[in-house]
Structures are given as C-alpha cells and as structure tokens.
Amino acid sequence: xxxxxxxxxxxxxxxxxxxxxxxxxxxxxxxxxxxxxxxxxxxxxxxxxxxxxxxxxxxxxxxxxxxxxxxxxxxxxxxxxxxxxxxxxxxxxxxxxxxxxxxxxxxxxxxxxxxxxxxxxxxxxxxxxxxxxxxxxxxxxxxxxxxxxxxxxxxxxxxxxxxxxxxxxxxxxxxxxxxxxxxxxxxxxxxxxxxxxxxxxxxxxxxxxxxxxxxxxxxxxxxxxxxxxxxxxxxxxxxxxxxxxxxxxxxxxxxxxxxxxxxxxxxxx
Numbered sequence: 001x002x003x004x005x006x007x008x009x010x011x012x013x014x015x016x017x018x019x020x021x022x023x024x025x026x027x028x029x030x031x032x033x034x035x036x037x038x039x040x041x042x043x044x045x046x047x048x049x050x051x052x053x054x055x056x057x058x059x060x061x062x063x064x065x066x067x068x069x070x071x072x073x074x075x076x077x078x079x080x081x082x083x084x085x086x087x088x089x090x091x092x093x094x095x096x097x098x099x100x101x102x103x104x105x106x107x108x109x110x111x112x113x114x115x116x117x118x119x120x121x122x123x124x125x126x127x128x129x130x131x132x133x134x135x136x137x138x139x140x141x142x143x144x145x146x147x148x149x150x151x152x153x154x155x156x157x158x159x160x161x162x163x164x165x166x167x168x169x170x171x172x173x174x175x176x177x178x179x180x181x182x183x184x185x186x187x188x189x190x191x192x193x194x195x196x197x198x199x200x201x202x203x204x205x206x207x208x209x210x211x212x213x214x215x216x217x218x219x220x221x222x223x224x225x226x227x228x229x230x231x232x233x234x235x236x237x238x239x240x241x242x243x244x245x246x247x248x249x250x251x252x253x254x255x256x257x258x259x260x261x262x263x264x265x266x267x268x269x
Contacts (some may be wrong), residue, residue: 028176035050038210041208041209041212042065044208044209044212045209047242048180048209048211048216051219052215055218055219055222057248057252058222058223058245059222060248061226061241061248062222062225062226064248065226065229065230065241065244066229066235068236069187069233069235070080070237072095073233073236075232075233075235078232080176080232083177083178083180083181083183083184084183084184084228084232085184086184087180087181087186087187088187090184090185091184091192092188092192094246095188095189095192102207103129103130104132105189105193106129106133106134107129107134108149109134110127110128110129110136111152111154112148112149112152113136113138113146113148114127114136114138115148115154116145116148116152117136117138117140117141120140120142120145121140122138122139122145123138123139124137124138125137125138125139143213143216146205146207146208146213147205147213147217148206149204150198150213151216151221151224153186153187153216153224156183156186156187156190157180158186159182159186160179160183164181164237180232191221198217228261
C-alpha cells in the first residue's frame with residue numbers, strides 16, 4: 001500500500017456502541033535522536049485551555065441574548081420558537097421511550113465524516129454502515145474530520161438545504177413552520193446522540209485529546225445555537241450579537257488586566 005492510501009475510521013456498535021481504533025497503515029520515519037518532538041496532544045491540550053475563556057464569553061453572550069429575547073422581546077411567543085421547541089420535545093420523548101434509530105445515526109455519523117473529508121480535499125474509497133457500526137476509508141484525517149459528527153448537525157443542514165432548493169421553484173413560505181419543526185427534531189437528534197455517544201470511550205475524541213475535543217465540540221455547538229437564535233429572533237441581529245460579544249470580551253480583558261495588576265503588586269510586596 002502506498003503512503004497516501006488507507007486511513008480507516010472504524011467503529012463497532014455492539015451493545016455499548018463501542019468505537020474501534022484507527023488503523024493507519026502508512027510508513028513513518030523514526031525521528032533522529034537530536035530532534036525533540038512535542039506531542040500534538042500536549043499542544044492541543046494547551047490550546048484547549050486558551051479556548052476556555054472563549055467558551056465562557058460566548059456562553060455569557062448567548063444566554064444574555066436569549067434571556068433578553070425571551071423576556072423583553074417575547075421570543076417564546078413567536079411561531080419559530082414554538083415549532084422548534086415542539087419538534088425538539090417530540091424527539092426527546094421518542095429518544096427516551098422508543099427504540100433508538102442507531103442505524104440512522106451511524107449513517108449520518110459516517111456521512112458527516114465523509115463530507116468533511118471531501119471539504120478538506122481528501123478522498124473516500126470505502127463507506128460502510130451497519131447496525132453493528134460503520135467506517136470510512138480515506139486518505140486524509142484531522143481533528144475537523146474526526147469531530148465533525150459531534151458539532152455538524154447533518155440532518156438539520158440537509159433539511160435547510162432541501163427547503164432552500166424547493167424555494168427556488170415553489171412558494172415554500174407556508175411551510176416555514178414545518179421547517180422549524182423539522183429543525184427542532186433533527187437538531188435534538190444530533191444533540192441527544194452526541195451526548196449519548198461521548199461517554200462511550202470514543203476514539204474520535206481520544207485521538208486528538210479528550211479535553212481538547214470536548215472544548216471544541218462545546219464551542220462549535222454553541223456557535224450553531226447562537227446562529228439559530230439570531231435567525232429565529234427578529235430582534236437579534238448578527239451585528240448586535242457581535243457587539244455584545246465584543247463588550248463581554250472587553251470586560252473579560254479588563255478583568256484579566258486587573259487580576260494581573262493585583263498579582264504584580266502582591267509580588268512586589
């Protein structure tokens with residue numbers, strides 16, 4: 001097998017939905033004794049620590065905007081909010097009380113890996129899905145590809161894309177409520193299966209460092225939720241949300257600066 005061929009992303013889903021490890025049949029050259037290599041997991045761990053303030057600032061901005069839109073601007077009374085919530089609640093009932101559609105999840109999980117491989121300029125030479133799990137064979141992998149199924153709600157994106165294409169040929173405005181309901185179902189599908197799978201010893205997370213992976217997954221899911229909130233609320237704009245984000249970032253910077261000044265004064269004493 002040549003150097004580029006064959007990164008296998010495999011997962012076995014017997015009982016506990018266990019994910020099998022990567023198999024990377026590629027030739028690697030041993031490092032020279034004089035070369036000091038820092039494990040990429042260490043670098044990603046440090047990077048994950050620096051992402052924590054970003055997560056905190058975005059979380060504060062999101063909940064501030066959500067509270068303002070819900071209480072002051074009556075977002076809770078808007079049709080998009082009701083239909084999205086109804087779809088999400090219906091899925092939660094189905095997830096908790098009915099047999100879980102694991103095969104549908106596995107298909108979406110592997111397809112999301114494949115889509116991100118293509119977005120990164122790679123090739124997928126094999127795609128396998130079954131009730132016992134699935135895998136793709138590709139010539140490229142990175143943390144975006146590995147973590148994509150945990151932050152990229154494929155079925156929600158497909159629903160929006162189908163609605164957009166149909167809007168080019170038909171008047172789809174009367175079905176806007178249905179779209180919000182479908183997004184509620186599909187996003188809750190993504191959220192519940194993500195939360196269900198993460199504790200199951202996923203190699204997708206371990207291969208790039210569990211801490212770093214969880215921080216990235218949280219941050220990107222929050223970015224998605226923020227975008228949905230802005231789209232659903234007529235009173236929240238991307239510019240206004242950005243201003244709130246910049247304000248919270250400034251407050252955090254001042255807090256860090258004050259903390260550094262106190263530490264410096266304490267060190268001199």
